[in-house]
Amino acid sequence: MPFYEPRDEGEAAEIVGAAAGRSEPLRLVGGDTMAGIGRPAQDEATLSARALSGITLYEPAEMVIAARAGTPLSEVQALLAARGQMLPFEPMDARALMGSAGAPSFGAVAAANNSGPRRINAGAARDSLIGVRFVNGRGQAIKSGGRVMKNVTGLDLVKLMAGSWGTLGLLTEVTFKVLPVQERVATLVFSGLDDARAVAALAAALGSPFELTGAAHLPAGIDGEDPRTLMRLEGFSDSLDYRIGELRKLLKRFGAAEILDGEPGAALWTAIRDATPFAGSADAVWRLSTAPTRGPALAAA
The missing domain is CATH 3.30.70.1710 (BMC (bacterial microcompartment) domain)
Structure with missing residues (x-):
């Protein structure tokens, strides 16, 4: 089975566009730690975001962080912790439950709307997600949202992508609001x-x-x-x-x-x-x- 691992968004767009032309269904993965959740994908090839890695923006004073989708979640959390900040929605690590290996990825937090017990107070991951970049099923690179929370008129693609589990596109970069760690x-x-x-x-x-x-x-x-x-x-x-x-x-x-x-x-x-x-x-x-x-x-x- 073909395995694709693009190094940047442009390469990801080319791969998806070519697969669409061949009517080749793709299974999208990040760290592949939640692969056993839900119905198995009916795929013919795998497209991994693992090489799309790196923190692209961090403004502690504005409490905003952005990173490419394949960035290990632990890397983001370590950077935030060093500045006394955190992701407010407490994303789950599914490896023990699923018996999986690999490292949870930052993009998967958005793709799965991955939220933990603090959701009752701080909201879900989608409530802190303020910006996304993704490649849709036609191989087009799309940007929605930005660095600040805004009221949205029309279709809110940022919230639509949250919890879509890769069915609407390959996330290449996500931006979240963060909060201070409590005393x-x-x-x-x-x-x-x-x-x-x-x-x-x-x-x-x-x-x-x-x-x-x-x-x-x-x-x-x-x-x-x-x-x-x-x-x-x-x-x-x-x-x-x-x-x-x-x-x-x-x-x-x-x-x-x-x-x-x-x-x-x-x-x-x-x-x-x-x-x-x-x-x-x-x-x-x-x-x-x-x-x-x-x-x-x-x-x-």
């Missing part, structure tokens, strides 16, 4: 709640003014532990002390909450982000979206 991160942990009470506790916390940046329930046995209901807060330390105290008062009917600070809490949310409790499962893994209040009944069914 402190703390997690409230309620133990022993069944699914229904856990969802009630999470709903009460999310409906409060105390700004959760993560909310999750781990049922009994999901990771070898008793049931745990988790609520993450971020911000300045004094603010967190106040919000934690108020949440404890609000949720006292659900029991006493343990507080996790620092690395233990960070490791727990990384495991939730990456769905690592399901890693190595012999069964299919499904992600189902439903109203939170219907979650317990759906899980039971």
